[in-house]
Amino acid sequence: xxxHNKQARRKFLQQIGASGLMVAASPFTSLSLQANAExxxxxxxRKFSSNDTIRIGVIGYGVQGHFDLRTALKVPGVELVGxxxxxxxxxxNAKEQFGEQLYCTHNxxxxxxxxxxxxxxxxxxxxxxARITLDALAKGKxxxxxxxxxxxxxxxxxxxxxxxxxxxxxxxxxxxVSSIGYLKAKSLLAAGEIGELNMVNAVYDRQSSIGAWxxxxxSDANAETTNWDTFIEATEKMNYDSKKFFWWRAFKExxxxxxxxxxxxxxxxxxxxxNSKGPETIFSNGQLSYWKDGRNMPDVMSGIMQYxxxxxxxxxxxxxxxxxxxxxxxxxxxxxxxxEGVMEVNGNNVAVKHSIMPEAPGFGGYDSLFTFSKNMQEQxxxxxxxxxxxxxxxxxxxxxVVFKVPSDYDDHLDHxxxxxxxxxxxxxxxxxxxxxxxxxxxxxxxxxxxxxxxxIQWDPESMxxxxx
Numbered sequence: 001x002x003x004h005n006k007q008a009r010r011k012f013l014q015q016i017g018a019s020g021l022m023v024a025a026s027p028f029t030s031l032s033l034q035a036n037a038e039x040x041x042x043x044x045x046r047k048f049s050s051n052d053t054i055r056i057g058v059i060g061y062g063v064q065g066h067f068d069l070r071t072a073l074k075v076p077g078v079e080l081v082g083x084x085x086x087x088x089x090x091x092x093n094a095k096e097q098f099g100e101q102l103y104c105t106h107n108x109x110x111x112x113x114x115x116x117x118x119x120x121x122x123x124x125x126x127x128x129x130a131r132i133t134l135d136a137l138a139k140g141k142x143x144x145x146x147x148x149x150x151x152x153x154x155x156x157x158x159x160x161x162x163x164x165x166x167x168x169x170x171x172x173x174x175x176x177v178s179s180i181g182y183l184k185a186k187s188l189l190a191a192g193e194i195g196e197l198n199m200v201n202a203v204y205d206r207q208s209s210i211g212a213w214x215x216x217x218x219s220d221a222n223a224e225t226t227n228w229d230t231f232i233e234a235t236e237k238m239n240y241d242s243k244k245f246f247w248w249r250a251f252k253e254x255x256x257x258x259x260x261x262x263x264x265x266x267x268x269x270x271x272x273x274x275n276s277k278g279p280e281t282i283f284s285n286g287q288l289s290y291w292k293d294g295r296n297m298p299d300v301m302s303g304i305m306q307y308x309x310x311x312x313x314x315x316x317x318x319x320x321x322x323x324x325x326x327x328x329x330x331x332x333x334x335x336x337x338x339x340e341g342v343m344e345v346n347g348n349n350v351a352v353k354h355s356i357m358p359e360a361p362g363f364g365g366y367d368s369l370f371t372f373s374k375n376m377q378e379q380x381x382x383x384x385x386x387x388x389x390x391x392x393x394x395x396x397x398x399x400x401v402v403f404k405v406p407s408d409y410d411d412h413l414d415h416x417x418x419x420x421x422x423x424x425x426x427x428x429x430x431x432x433x434x435x436x437x438x439x440x441x442x443x444x445x446x447x448x449x450x451x452x453x454x455x456i457q458w459d460p461e462s463m464x465x466x467x468x
Contacts, residue, residue, distance in 0.1 A: 054079070058080070060084070060146075064146055068144070082102065083102065084105050087221070112136055112141060120132075120143055121144045122146060125248045130149075137170070145172055146173040147174045148440040149437055150437065153440075156463070172432075174439065176269040178411055179269075181411075182273055184350055193352055197316050198337060200335065201334075202266035203335075204262040204321070205323040207326050207328070212324040213249045214291070221245070250293075260444065268436075271439060275312040276310070279442055281306045286300055303449075340354060341398075348405045348409060354397075358392060358393050
């Protein structure tokens with residue numbers, strides 16, 4: 001490798017290893033992340049042999065499949081072997097991108113049968129996730145499965161068991177858990193930077209037709225070109241519907257709506273930051289406000305979850321919000337509120353503002369003191385002054401904290417790099433099957449709550465429904 005390429009590679013790996021984090025107004029540093037970056041640099045600067053190369057197959061080559069593959073191929077030592085999709089036009093697109101020699105099929109089992117594939121990226125409709133994951137693990141493949149890991153809560157248990165027995169790496173695709181910003185938020189919260197956590201407000205809003213999943217539908221779409229009969233093998237039998245094939249997130253028969261698409265990002269990120277195993281009560285409500293295009297899932301949805309006190313965090317309340325016709329223009333924010341401040345995670349950046357109560361209790365002002373007799377007021381003022389000195393009456397001041405990641409930072413790339421590192425080394429990933437299920441189950445419970453109008457009781461330790 002020449003000097004220029006080594007320098008470029010080093011810069012790239014420093015970025016994904018977190019040493020590129022820009023810090024303002026804070027004494028905190030992250031030597032462990034720096035060390036991890038340097039270790040990875042040494043690993044990736046060596047030349048890869050054919051035995052070291054990771055060969056991947058993609059199952060589901062829609063929007064997310066394209067993004068996932070594009071990012072995966074940025075990681076050194078990763079090669080594409082084949083692509084599977086039910087819509088024939090996407091297989092044509094794959095060959096146009098990678099050449100006629102690329103192996104393409106509409107049958108995912110044929111892809112899994114290939115001995116030259118080490119890893120599969122599962123980027124299909126939600127209803128297919130668990131089935132393909134189980135088949136892939138049974139064939140000895142490592143799995144990167146898009147979120148949510150499962151379509152139904154009941155599917156989570158066999159997937160977790162299969163992942164454990166297989167000895168293969170399974171990582172779920174909620175990239176925020178690999179974000180250097182989220183990891184910094186986690187360390188700040190653990191260090192007591194905002195005092196004791198008591199509430200989390202998490203929002204993921206959009207304001208566009210594409211954001212609301214109204215993707216372009218090709219003019220040649222029909223039951224034959226989409227292999228519709230295969231598509232509905234994982235569902236109840238349905239007549240062909242282009243929207244259910246291409247806008248599948250909006251339909252409960254095949255997708256999981258805003259809860260499975262976006263609540264799950266907010267949940268996985270919050271669970272990482274708070275070091276939480278999940279909530280114990282879950283309630284959700286919503287409405288169809290604007291995108292009245294035949295969908296049967298809400299475009300405005302909120303959730304309320306109560307998290308119990310554990311050894312790793314105090315009890316706290318979490319509110320979730322997704323609004324697909326938001327006048328904000330769109331936002332992704334997790335706001336953690338503590339007894340001494342607020343930490344806002346906006347994208348991958350983190351800002352902390354402090355507000356610390358004085359040691360002395362309030363006295364005077366908007367208080368009942370002025371309603372008493374003059375003598376009583378004077379006596380109480382004298383007693384208060386004797387008990388609390390001037391410093392104890394002042395609010396404590398603590399410098400605010402701002403963390404900004406580099407403008408070209410990519411948490412998606414970090415997530416894939418961690419995954420392929422784990423495939424090579426056997427080291428565990430953060431978002432394994434259990435972590436993925438702990439985020440998926442509360443999100444899916446939100447859908448259950450929305451349709452049933454009931455509060456869902458969940459045991460975060462055993463990962464079981466209490467009122468099933």
